Amino acid sequence: MSATPNSGAPFTAACIQTNTGPDHAPSLKAAEALIREAHGAGADLIMTPEVTSLLESRRAAALEKSLPEESHPGIPLFRALAAELQVWLLAGSFGIGLGDNKIANRSFLFGPDGNVKARYDKIHMFDVEIPDGQTYRESATYRAGEKAVVTDLPWGRLGLTICYDLRFPPLYRVLAEAGASFITVPSAFTRLTGAAHWHTLLKARAIETGCYIFAPAQCGTHAGGRETYGHSLIVSPWGEVLAEGGEEPGVVMAKIDPAAVGKARSMVPSLTNVRDYAPPD
Numbered sequence: 476m477s478a479t480p481n482s483g484a485p486f487t488a489a490c491i492q493t494n495t496g497p498d499h500a501p502s503l504k505a506a507e508a509l510i511r512e513a514h515g516a517g518a519d520l521i522m523t524p525e526v527t528s529l530l531e532s533r534r535a536a537a538l539e540k541s542l543p544e545e546s547h548p549g550i551p552l553f554r555a556l557a558a559e560l561q562v563w564l565l566a567g568s569f570g571i572g573l574g575d576n577k578i579a580n581r582s583f584l585f586g587p588d589g590n591v592k593a594r595y596d597k598i599h600m601f602d603v604e605i606p607d608g609q610t611y612r613e614s615a616t617y618r619a620g621e622k623a624v625v626t627d628l629p630w631g632r633l634g635l636t637i638c639y640d641l642r643f644p645p646l647y648r649v650l651a652e653a654g655a656s657f658i659t660v661p662s663a664f665t666r667l668t669g670a671a672h673w674h675t676l677l678k679a680r681a682i683e684t685g686c687y688i689f690a691p692a693q694c695g696t697h698a699g700g701r702e703t704y705g706h707s708l709i710v711s712p713w714g715e716v717l718a719e720g721g722e723e724p725g726v727v728m729a730k731i732d733p734a735a736v737g738k739a740r741s742m743v744p745s746l747t748n749v750r751d752y753a754p755p756d
């Protein structure tokens with residue numbers, strides 16, 4: 476069934492949860508199997524986590540293995556899958572080599588015609604020291620994006636974000652004010668910070684924006700001993716968890732009713748009650 480643009484018709488969303496490894500081919504193969512599983516279960520919109528094709532924590536190796544869009548193996552694969560399965564498909568991110576010792580952490584949305592409908596480069600860089608045995612200095616390897624992105628799905632407007640962006644509520648406000656009904660947060664949250672903050676932050680962003688939040692996540696132990704939190708989440712605009720993954724790879728699905736966006740916002744119209752105010756003295 477193909478809906479007209481912004482039809483507001485209900486649809487089924489699926490978050491793919493993966494344990495991505497340090498090589499493109501096996502990681503993409505594992506993601507493809509789960510995408511096919513989600514399609515078989517009736518998904519219309521299928522989303523994968525941050526760094527779907529390669530999770531490589533060593534800077535030199537990440538740079539060496541990164542590829543430009545023209546030769547990245549994930550792009551023709553996802554184009555072909557979206558067209559074959561007739562679904563909307565979000566690659567949560569692929570690391571795209573920019574040719575200057577930097578990588579873009581870039582989401583791609585593919586339409587059922589196999590074309591790229593939107594690109595978004597992660598804006599906020601995870602330069603953080605947490606006591607989990609790893610140091611995270613994303614800005615050493617990645618070039619930060621500088622522009623917020625929304626795009627239209629057949630069921631309403633989608634805003635794109637990635638992982639650590641989740642901690643910066645003004646970006647979500649901007650997306651909601653630009654008309655988003657749904658926001659994607661593909662992630663590779665650390666196990667330690669995820670256990671402490673993941674559910675709370677995702678529910679808060681859903682409640683503040685009155686948007687559905689789709690958060691496909693990396694899980695498990697990766698090359699180099701890095702651990703991600705899993706628990707892919709689909710949250711309603713009222714802040715209810717509609718579906719949640721565990722700690723293993725798999726598919727998390729929920730029925731999405733775009734009318735719930737208007738309902739949540741009419742119960743608590745905080746987006747329209749926003750005010751400008753002077754800073755403190």
Ligand SMILES: O=C(O)CNC(=O)[C@H](CS)NC(=O)CCC(=O)C(=O)O
Pocket residue numbers: 525526529530531532601611612613638639640642663664665668669
């Ligand atoms: O570098 C890669 O290979 C993939 N990128 C990531 O894993 C990114 C940057 S290191 N991770 C996060 O943003 C975690 C955020 C987080 O865990 C938090 O906000 O608590």
